[in-house]
Amino acid sequence: MTLYSKIIGTGSYLPEKRVTNQELTEQLAAKGIETSDEWIFSRSGISARHYAEPEQKSSDLAVHAARQALAMAGLQPDDIDLIIVASSTPDFFGSFPSTACIVQRKLGMSNHCAAVDVQAVCSGFVYAVATADSFIKSGAHKKVLVIGAEVFSRILNFDDRGTCVLFGDGAGAIVLGASSEPGILATKLHADGRHADILSVPGNVSGGAVAGSAFLYMDGPAVFKLAVSVLEKVAHEALEHAGMRADQLDWLIPHQANIRIMNSTAKKLGLPLEKMVVTVDQHGNTSAASIPLALDIAVRDGRIKKGDNVMMEGVGGGFTWGAVLARM
Known part of the structure; x- marks a missing residue:
């Protein structure tokens, strides 16, 4: 029997603290930084974002999302045999112990399942799903908990209006289960380290102190140009691998970074904007959490249904960059 992996549960979590553009504008004005709701929205499509409380870590957000996904799948935590967490804001310096191991502990798991973090920044969830899919198809694992969780508010420079208005905190999760029916139809992953400098946190820990900068840096125009170019290509690669056409897609869930990039991608694929799930307006850019957050919201409000191609x-x-083509 051919083994496939299929999404059998989704979940998400947003911190309670919601900050609108107007509220953020007022906070920045107190520091002498001028911006406005119109300035932010016209450039990004963002109206609000959520920030974690000081005591909340990525693992805390992840556990909330994981519990929802497990409940939808009808599973208990110890039914999971692999945890993969995608995050650029892990609980600890040096990224160890892994946030996945902390999630395992906070879920109360005692089955000693494997747990690992994946780091591909905003592509992290796609990378994590592709990894989980390979493990399941190999027969090594049967039920995998995949989570994207971020507290990007911790690495934002609130003196830089070009970046601090764009990002938010949140978590999204899915449970992938072994299935005789096709679920994950195709995955495609890419990287180009020549562009490492255009989006980074250019610091490190040395002698117990931060060397360099611990704040996010982004060359906005360069990121925009690359994103628009690669998203269309990787989507077509995934479709070709699955033997499908773009007009067979029921839904597009792009990384929720910028509405202009998202709209451009949909148009290049020939998809009506009504087929694109949009949450960037209310969540901002939640990095690795953005895709599973949007997926869960669209599943729970009934837009995405069983059998849909996403x-x-x-x-x-x-x-x-990367893409995952899934049949729900």
């Missing part, structure tokens, strides 16, 4: 794709620092 294209999920993202771009991130590295420079990384």
Whole structure:
């Protein structure tokens, strides 16, 4: 029997603290930084974002999303035999212990399942799903919990209006299960380290202190240009691998970074904008959490139904990009 992996549960979580453009504008004005709701929205499509409380870590957000996904799948935590967490804002310096291991502990798991983090920034969830899909198809694992979780508010420079208005915190999760029916139809992953400098946190820990900068840096125009170029290509690669056409897609869920990039991708694929799931307006850019957050919202509000073909794709620092084509 041919083994496939299929999405059998989704979940998401947003911190309670919601910050609108107007509220953020007022906070920045107090520091002498001028911006406006119109300035932010016209450039990004963002109206609001959520920020975690100081005591909340990526693992805390991840656990909330994971519990929802497990409940939808009808599973208990110990039914999971692999946890993969995608995050650029792990719980600890040096990224160890892994956030996946912390999630395992906070879920109360005692089955000693494998747990690992994946780092591909905003492409992290796509990379994590592709990894989980390969493990399941190999027969090594049967039920995998895949999570994207971020607290990007911790690495934002609120003196830089070009970046601090764009990002938010959140988590999204799916459960992938072994299936005799096709679920994940195709995955395609890419990276180009020549562009590592255009989106980064250019610092490191040395002697117990931060050397360089611990704030996010982004060359906006360069990221925009690359993103628009690669998203269309990788979507077509995934479709070709699955033997499908773009007009067979029911839904497009791009990384929720910028509405202009998202609209451009949909148009290049020949998809009406009504077939694209959009949450960037209310969540901002939640990096690795953005795709599973949007997926869960569209599943729970009834837009995405069993049997629908869904294209999920993202771009991130590295420079990384990838796509997952799934049948729900």
